[in-house]
Amino acid sequence: MKLHTLAHCRTGDKGDTSNISIIAYRAEDYPWLCQQLTVARVTEFFADLLEPGAAPVRRYELPNVQALNFVLPGILRGGVTRSTALDAHGKCLGSALLDLELPTPN
Numbered sequence: 001m002k003l004h005t006l007a008h009c010r011t012g013d014k015g016d017t018s019n020i021s022i023i024a025y026r027a028e029d030y031p032w033l034c035q036q037l038t039v040a041r042v043t044e045f046f047a048d049l050l051e052p053g054a055a056p057v058r059r060y061e062l063p064n065v066q067a068l069n070f071v072l073p074g075i076l077r078g079g080v081t082r083s084t085a086l087d088a089h090g091k092c093l094g095s096a097l098l099d100l101e102l103p104t105p106n
Helices: 027-036 039-045 091-098
Strands: 007-014 017-024 058-062 067-072
Touching: 007 091, 017 027, 017 091, 027 067, 039 058, 039 067, 039 091
Parallel strands: none
Antiparallel strands: 007 017, 017 067, 058 067
């Protein structure tokens, strides 16, 4: 199953750092998302885009709103004013992560 069947996302940026919040549609799916969406899994998913030598990906749990917030330092390669990337704000990163394939919850 794709992540987008269980959650939606919001993204933001500051300099060369993007953050992606994954928000469960249903509270009962949040614990399972916490198990599946680890720092290692998100780092692996974005490995080709992360700046070598940048600070590691961080995850913050927000159980009151059934969300996980991932901070990805260096992924925007300088940010809006310095990057030549087509998506210097990183808005498509959240959509890309929602395409992540997950096992079906039991």
